[in-house]
Amino acid sequence: MKIFSKCWWVFGIIEVAATLLNPYIGIFGIFNVVELFCITIAYGYIISVLKTMIRYGENGFAKAGIKATCIMLYIVSVIFFFLKLLAGGLVFIVASSRHEIATLYQIWSNPDTIGVVCLIVEMIFNVLLLISFIYRIKSLKKKAN
Numbered sequence: 001m002k003i004f005s006k007c008w009w010v011f012g013i014i015e016v017a018a019t020l021l022n023p024y025i026g027i028f029g030i031f032n033v034v035e036l037f038c039i040t041i042a043y044g045y046i047i048s049v050l051k052t053m054i055r056y057g058e059n060g061f062a063k064a065g066i067k068a069t070c071i072m073l074y075i076v077s078v079i080f081f082f083l084k085l086l087a088g089g090l091v092f093i094v095a096s097s098r099h100e101i102a103t104l105y106q107i108w109s110n111p112d113t114i115g116v117v118c119l120i121v122e123m124i125f126n127v128l129l130l131i132s133f134i135y136r137i138k139s140l141k142k143k144a145n
Contacts, residue, residue, distance in 0.1 A: 025092055050140070
């Protein structure tokens, strides 16, 4: 699982690409970009605090901050997971039933087929991304202890 948690960025890139290429979801792929940006900043904060703890010795206040940030990351990851499932599914259902293209580009000759394929790929990598985030947060939490 250690390798799986280190590949979170691969899952994120594939998920963002599948979302942005989906003709019915398209622009709503911003949710995925925002999630990756927020969680990357939080990881950077935790890693910088861990490096400071290692360099200057352990600090109880820093450990408490890391634990609180890890809990926040759990909550944010799950919220974004459900938000992306709900938004992606609802937008796809509404847009595909009306045949409204939600992208700025129209590169697909058959948007119905490619829309379903992209939605399935997005949902699979959404689940993989959540699992890798959870394992990554657990490993950061262990490092803090």
